[in-house]
Amino acid sequence: MLFNSLSFVVFLVIVLALYYSKLFNWTNKKRMLLFASYLFYGLWNPPLVILLWISTVVDWTAGKRLAVEENQRKRKFWLLLSMFVNLGFLAFFKYGDFILENFVVLVNGIGWDFQAQPMDIILPMGISFYTFQTMSYTIDMYKRKIKPARTFLDFALYVTFFPQLVAGPIVRAKDLITQFYEEKRATTNQFVWGVFLLTVGLFQKVVLADTLLSGVADDVFGSSKLLHGIDAWTGTLAFSGQIFFDFAGYSTCAIGIALMLGIILPDNFRYPYASLGFSDLWNRWHISLSSWLRDYLYIPLGGNRHGITRMYVALMLTMLLGGLWHGAAWTFMVWGGLHGTYLILEKLQKQYLPFKITKWNGIFLAFITFSCVNITWVFFRAREFDTAWNMIKSMFYLQTNGEKFLDSFSILKVCVVIGILFLCHWMMRNTSMKELSQKTSPLVLGVVWAILFFLIAIAQGSGEQFIYFQF
Amino acid sequence: MNLKKSFLIALLISTIGLTCWEQYWRSQGYYPTLNDEKALWSMHRAKVEKATGTDVVILGSSRAYFDIQLNEWEAETGKKPIQLASTGSSPLPTFNDIVNNTDFTGTVIVGVTPGLLFSTTYPKAMPWERPQAKVNHYHDRTYAQRLNFLLSIPLQKNLAFMSADEEEWADDIDLKALLRRIKMKPRTNNPVVPPFYYFGDVSIDRNMSMTPRTAQDTAFANTIIDVWKFLGAGAPPPDKEATMSFFLKDIEKFKARGGNLIFVRFPSSGGVRIGESQGLPRTEFWDDLVRQANVKSYHFEDYTQFKNLKCPEWSHLSAEDAQYFTTELAKLMLADNIITNSKTN
Numbered sequence: 001m002l003f004n005s006l007s008f009v010v011f012l013v014i015v016l017a018l019y020y021s022k023l024f025n026w027t028n029k030k031r032m033l034l035f036a037s038y039l040f041y042g043l044w045n046p047p048l049v050i051l052l053w054i055s056t057v058v059d060w061t062a063g064k065r066l067a068v069e070e071n072q073r074k075r076k077f078w079l080l081l082s083m084f085v086n087l088g089f090l091a092f093f094k095y096g097d098f099i100l101e102n103f104v105v106l107v108n109g110i111g112w113d114f115q116a117q118p119m120d121i122i123l124p125m126g127i128s129f130y131t132f133q134t135m136s137y138t139i140d141m142y143k144r145k146i147k148p149a150r151t152f153l154d155f156a157l158y159v160t161f162f163p164q165l166v167a168g169p170i171v172r173a174k175d176l177i178t179q180f181y182e183e184k185r186a187t188t189n190q191f192v193w194g195v196f197l198l199t200v201g202l203f204q205k206v207v208l209a210d211t212l213l214s215g216v217a218d219d220v221f222g223s224s225k226l227l228h229g230i231d232a233w234t235g236t237l238a239f240s241g242q243i244f245f246d247f248a249g250y251s252t253c254a255i256g257i258a259l260m261l262g263i264i265l266p267d268n269f270r271y272p273y274a275s276l277g278f279s280d281l282w283n284r285w286h287i288s289l290s291s292w293l294r295d296y297l298y299i300p301l302g303g304n305r306h307g308i309t310r311m312y313v314a315l316m317l318t319m320l321l322g323g324l325w326h327g328a329a330w331t332f333m334v335w336g337g338l339h340g341t342y343l344i345l346e347k348l349q350k351q352y353l354p355f356k357i358t359k360w361n362g363i364f365l366a367f368i369t370f371s372c373v374n375i376t377w378v379f380f381r382a383r384e385f386d387t388a389w390n391m392i393k394s395m396f397y398l399q400t401n402g403e404k405f406l407d408s409f410s411i412l413k414v415c416v417v418i419g420i421l422f423l424c425h426w427m428m429r430n431t432s433m434k435e436l437s438q439k440t441s442p443l444v445l446g447v448v449w450a451i452l453f454f455l456i457a458i459a460q461g462s463g464e465q466f467i468y469f470q471f
Numbered sequence: 472m473n474l475k476k477s478f479l480i481a482l483l484i485s486t487i488g489l490t491c492w493e494q495y496w497r498s499q500g501y502y503p504t505l506n507d508e509k510a511l512w513s514m515h516r517a518k519v520e521k522a523t524g525t526d527v528v529i530l531g532s533s534r535a536y537f538d539i540q541l542n543e544w545e546a547e548t549g550k551k552p553i554q555l556a557s558t559g560s561s562p563l564p565t566f567n568d569i570v571n572n573t574d575f576t577g578t579v580i581v582g583v584t585p586g587l588l589f590s591t592t593y594p595k596a597m598p599w600e601r602p603q604a605k606v607n608h609y610h611d612r613t614y615a616q617r618l619n620f621l622l623s624i625p626l627q628k629n630l631a632f633m634s635a636d637e638e639e640w641a642d643d644i645d646l647k648a649l650l651r652r653i654k655m656k657p658r659t660n661n662p663v664v665p666p667f668y669y670f671g672d673v674s675i676d677r678n679m680s681m682t683p684r685t686a687q688d689t690a691f692a693n694t695i696i697d698v699w700k701f702l703g704a705g706a707p708p709p710d711k712e713a714t715m716s717f718f719l720k721d722i723e724k725f726k727a728r729g730g731n732l733i734f735v736r737f738p739s740s741g742g743v744r745i746g747e748s749q750g751l752p753r754t755e756f757w758d759d760l761v762r763q764a765n766v767k768s769y770h771f772e773d774y775t776q777f778k779n780l781k782c783p784e785w786s787h788l789s790a791e792d793a794q795y796f797t798t799e800l801a802k803l804m805l806a807d808n809i810i811t812n813s814k815t816n
Contacts (some may be wrong), residue, residue, distance in 0.1 A: 001616045006622040024510040043615040192474040211647045410654035442473040446480025453485045458492065460635040 001040045003198075003253045004206050004461055011040065012257065019261060026183040026187040030153050033261070037162035039123070048124040052091060056159045058085045059134040060152055066141040067148040075142060082138035086131040094128065098328030109317055126166030128325055134159050137173040139296055146174050154180045163257040167250045169268040169288035176263075182261035193434075196449060197256025200433070204249030212417050213242040216410050221381050221391075228402035232394035233374075234411045235417045239381045240374050244273065244421070249287070270432075273368045273373070275424035276357055278342040281369060293322050311346075316340040325378040326380070331388060335380040342372060363426055370422060454457045490642035493632050495646055501631040506742040507558070507673045508637045510620035511608040517676050518553050520567060524577050524729075525811040527552035528569065530562040531582025532598075533679075534737035537671055537787035538582075540797040542680040547801035549814030552580070558638065560602040562586050563718055566607045570721040570730075578731040578810055589709040592717050624675065641666035662705070665697040670723065671783065686789035695784035696742070703746050710754065715763065722764050733809060734761060734768035735800065738777060743785040767809050769800065 001007050015036045019029055042049045069075050086413050091099070095203035098120050107114045134329045135157070140146040149155035158177045164170075186194060220227065220235020227235070247332040251268035275281035282290040301314035316337070323336020357365060375392070395397045428436070435447055505511065519528060527550065531533050535556035544684060545551040553564055562581050569575055581588075590598045616695040627633045635645035641652075658661070685692050734755055739747060753770070761768040771777040775798045780792050788796055804810045 003621045005615065006626075007615050007618040011621060012620075043618065044613045046614075048486070062638060124646075189474050192478050195478065207646065211650070215647070404659045406658070408658045409653050410660075412655070413650070437474075443475040443480060445474075446477040447484060449477060449481035450484035450488060454488045454492075455646065457485070457489055458632060458644075458649075460633060 001043050003257075004202055004210075007043070010294050011036070012260075016028045016260060020185070029183075030157055030180060033162070034044045034153065034157050037157070037160040037165060040162040041160070041165060044125055045122070048122075050207050051093075051124055051127070051128065052160055055086060055089065055131060055134050056156050059154045059159070060149070062138050063148050063155070065142045066138065079138060079142040080453050083135060086135045089124075089127060090131055093121055093124055094230075095324075095328045113315075120443070121223075128312075129168045129170055130165060131157055132289075133170050136170070136292060136296065140173060147178045152180060161258070161263070163254040163261075163263075164265055167247070167254070169251055169266055170292050171265060171288065175266060179263050186262040187261055190259050190262065194256040194259035196437075197252050197433075198260065199256075199449060199456070200257060200453050201251070201253030202456050204245040204252065207452075207455045207459045208417065209242045209245035211248060211353065211459045212413060212459050213245070216406065216414050220303065220405070221383075221387065223244060223405060224398050224403065225403045225405060226390055227394045228404045229397045229399070231405045232391045232399075233403070234406055234414050236374050236378055236381075236391065236395065238414045240273075240377050241414070241418050241421055243377065243380075244269075252262045267432075271425040271429045273370050273422055274429040275369050275373075276362060277313050277346050277369055278372075279341065279346060281373065282339075282343075287310070287460060289325070293318050293325075297321060304329065312344050315343055315347075319343065329383075331379045331382055331385060335376050338379065342376075354444065366426055366429075367422070367435055489632075493630060495731065496631045501634070503627065503631050504634070504669075505624070505627050505631050505673050505675060506634070506636045507671075507679070508620075509608040510604050510612070510616065511673070511677060512557060512605045512674075513553065513612055513618075514620070514786060515553055516555060516568075516605070516609045517574050519555075519575050522553065522575055522698050524576075525550065525813055526577040527580060527810060528575065528577065529554050529580045529582070530565050530569075531556040531580075531735075531737075532560050532562070532584040532587045533671075534556040534584050534739070534787060535562075535580070535582025535735070536677075536679045537681055538737045538793045538796050539580075539800070540790070540794045541676055542679065543794045544801050547798055547814055548805065548810060551813075554679075556582055557602055557605060559597060561586070561590060561598040561714070563588065563592065563600070563714065563721075564599055564603040564606055566718070566725075568609075570725045572610075574728075574733075576729045578733060579725070580733045580735055583734050583736050583757060585747055585756045586703075586706060586709070588718075588760075589711050589714050589756055590706070590712045591710050593710075597678040636669070638669075640669040642668045642797065663702075666694060667698045668694055670695055671787070678690055680793060681783070683790070686783045686791075689783075692784040695786075699743050699785055701786055703743070705751075706750075706753050709751060709756070715760065718760075719763060722766070723813035726766075731809065732764070732766045733804065734766060735765070736768075736770040736772075738771045738780045738782060738788060738796070739786050740780075740782040741785040743782070746806050767807065769803065774799075774803070 015033070018032050024032060038049050038052070043054065060084050062082040066075055077092065078126075089211070090203035100116050100119060104114060104116050107266060137146070137149075137155075141148060149158065156178050157180055158171075158173060161171075161176065217235055248269040255265045255267070266288060268286060269288065270284040272281055272285035275284050292349045298314050298318040302310045303314060303319060304311045319336040319340030320333055321336070323332040323334070323339070326332045326335070355361075375395070378391045379388050379394070382391060387449065390399070395404045408417060440448075491796065519526075522528065527544075527548070529539055529552050533556070536554065536558060539552070539554070539556075541551050541554060545650045556562070557565075561584075566579065567577065590596065593599060594603065623633075624812060632644055635647070636643055639648065639651075642648075668691070669682070670691075671679045671681050673679050685695065715770045722732060734757075753772075757768075757770060771780070776794065780796060783789055787793075803809075805812055
């Protein structure tokens, strides 16, 4: 089920009515939320709920055993079992065809004539999110960082909680499971703020991402022509805005919906396009994934504890795998590799060419960072290396015969939207929407809210899936 | 921060704003209509799964869609047909789906619009991609998508501003369509596509009928004619060999399991008819298809009652003429005993 759909509106109203009715005690409310979450997921593809159940049962069992087991070898077994099941799901469902395809290329390369039919495996929605979430529970249990979930119901709801089930934020057990222990009710302010966040999230998705930007991005990246530099930049900027509004829109909706139930989810985006450098970017973009990768990949790989070279290797491996997490294609690896390179270059700059960031050079630095990020989006969005390479050549005006493809209004529209996006991020980078709303008069906030809602209603949208569902 | 106050202000302004928006568009002549979308098509495609030998399925392009009126057909034959024709489409992908993915053994009426049926088998070409997208949607649709469609019906039926049609008509009034209307100085040398305005109303049972404005307002009908001229001028040559070969395989399979196939060539007029006669001559295309398929067929030129029908925009019949055409066509088929009369009296 998509947040930007009529069925979700009906679903949410029913869930909220049941949640706030006096029909159920807290345990039954949690059961109702769990059932609703399975329904939310199952309305897309019912059989794939089984994967959620397997992941839940395996990690619940592993966590329970890790809580009492003292034998180190047995502890390791339970950890590995959890990782084997979760990563196995990912390997099969997400990377099955990719692995097979590359295996064929490899064996053909060494002279063995072998062909294989693609397996055409369906990618279960949100599998990358819930597997990472459940793995974090088992790993934290193994490291004795957290206590086990009190009941199976609490754990199952942690894995399946519908607002963040299919595209995050990837919430740690300590931040979410404990919220299920005591009855939760949103205060009036929390509830209304949740509705506001849901409106903002839907506005980002339906109006900004789908109505204003997706068409240009799809046209440019879907074109087989060699494009003029302006067209290539416009398409890349459009995608840059589309993916931010799409994903941040989803996260904002998720946070708002959870808040309407009295559950607090962490921020996933903090105005990333005004980042001052790439370390700053990864503290602002998809925060729940970057902190997951930091805690469960970068630090176990050695982090910065074993010298500079090892740190760079750990950093690069983390970013490459982070790229691969997004999709089963080499283009995603290049995207991750570019970010890894940026991070390494930034660390070298800080070591050898340090300079102070002031309010004068800050916006310039943010602009440079944003421009470099845009270059990486080309590899993220292009399905083929050829497309990506042609785009890059066009963007750097190495394509002398590039074709003008977009109409003037599309270019203007994208430039205006992205220009406003960048300036908003710059002005908001040290504050939050909550803080800003507290300084705004109720009348102005009400008018802005009405405009957002009005634009969502007249945009209507065609129920486009969120981009990150495919990851 | 007084969020409750803000919420109430937002609710009030939104309600007033949307009411004014709706009233404004109604004052401009807009009225609530259903969108002709994949979800609606899929709802009817699902009926084929349970259809019996006495059922009739209509395939083809917009002519089969506009020119067969379901109520008139039902009045003559006693049974409403399943309308699966769709605009700008070759019937081949849909027929292939029915032949290979169902056990249907009833009657399939294929509307033959030569420029589309013989156009291509290339999956990315518009006449193929459009119907194939509907077929794919039917097979892939989720329960959530089905529910979304059902919930959207009362909204579409009651609100004029709900007009985000998949066809992307030039006069749609959703935000994306309104932005498309903004034109600036041309930057490219691409040919300018004439505006393609909404000209047919569809009902929940997929009965398509030409809007009264198209039938009565010559200037408006001419805007549609301009589109046919543009599309005709840019159309690639037909690929008769590939399309016939693809189609005949499915026809043999369908006939072998007892299915009844009928071809109908619906009327066209003016420049479209001239263009079709020159580019896709009857003897070379229609006659050859009928001969090789060896099925019952009806060409409008062969029947006195159809010869003088005029299409207001050269390609489709007005609602009134379509009702007449449907009644007469059904009578002919019943007289030929090639469809079942399910009327009880």
